[in-house]
Amino acid sequence: MQLKGASPTATLGKRGFKGVFMCDTLVAKDSATGVWFLAKNSDRDIGEPQVIQYCDPEEGLTSPTHLEQREYYNNNQYQTLLKASKELSLTYPALISRPAWIWGAEMGINSEGVAIGNEAVFAKRGSSKGGLLGMDILRLTLHAASTARGALETIVSLLERWGQGGNGSYSGRLQYHNSFLIADGTEAYLLESVNQRWVAKQVDEVASISNAYTLEEEYTLGDSVTLKERPNFKRTYASRLHLPFTQGTHRQNSTYTLALERGASWDSMVSILRHNEGGVTNFDHSMRSVCMDAKGLVKSRTTASMVVKWTPKGAEVALTTSPIPLYAPFIPFELSDEAFTSSPFREIEYSYNFAKERMEQTERLLKAPLEKRLAVNKLVLKFEEELAGEPLEKEREFREEVAKILES
16 A cells, blocks of 8 residues: 555555654754764664675675665666766765665765765655665765765766665665755755755754755755746645654654754764653654654664764764664764774674674563663663773673673
């Protein structure tokens, strides 16, 4: 079954909507210091591994390196990706968070400090069967652009040349369009699109995106047709039929309001990504919470999270290594030459097994009594306050402590 009167999206199975995934991205600048932050939650299928990887631009373009296979991706979007990659100068390595069955990424940052997060958005018009997947656009751009403005230009050139589309779902079917937040520590851009039409604006201090269009007439950049006709972009293209299922408008309002209230800081970004409307004690299992584990008609889970801060010394980045950030600490990952050349996270097999082990532990935790989930949440906060030494060694110690709590 499909939603009627709009572009094809998720299929409805016996246990609810299959293939639906939701995400939230925000950027904020501290007006006093000029320091920028970007934060994203990637909400995906609860069974989908998402792997952290240091990757070279050419990785996976000679032959597929994704360890889980989906014919609909390999035979369609991956083929378009290979063609598109030959028309770009792919130069910069990147640290990405990547679903295990595609080449592209949900979010990432490259060696030049350009960070991008993207979201699925739903329009009245269908997407292209042969177009680029939004996550492939994101990774191509990280490998090609050295600035936020350059990233914006790369994304729109890909949209206009190849279009966007395909099935972005791990299970079931999900076709959609894309929005992006792009930052490099000196400036940030918000971009929203429908097929080959797009609009964008430079962010002053705060912006957030979710699974709903936001730009109406305030855009300052766009494709030639849109700039000539000057439509209300949201009113013209956005599908209202999807909003009850995605709750994108509600979550976008939440992240934007919380960013204004809490200000631009590392702690505020982390707290927003951990925002659940019921907290650990009365965890909200709907699509309305930023930190998500939705169990109703629509099923989606926060499988990975990322925070970036730009300082005069360069970008600092941290990612969670397991789903649901209320139960997962943010682990620092370096952007040094050594990390890009020698980290074990260069190897996709290592990253995949690492992710699978932590997914399994999270599943055990979610089935545990409330008192144990509260104990792990307290352990997360204690870990982040006291983090010193080699981060991944400490992360393994954290996992051992979680195991003890679950076994007690």
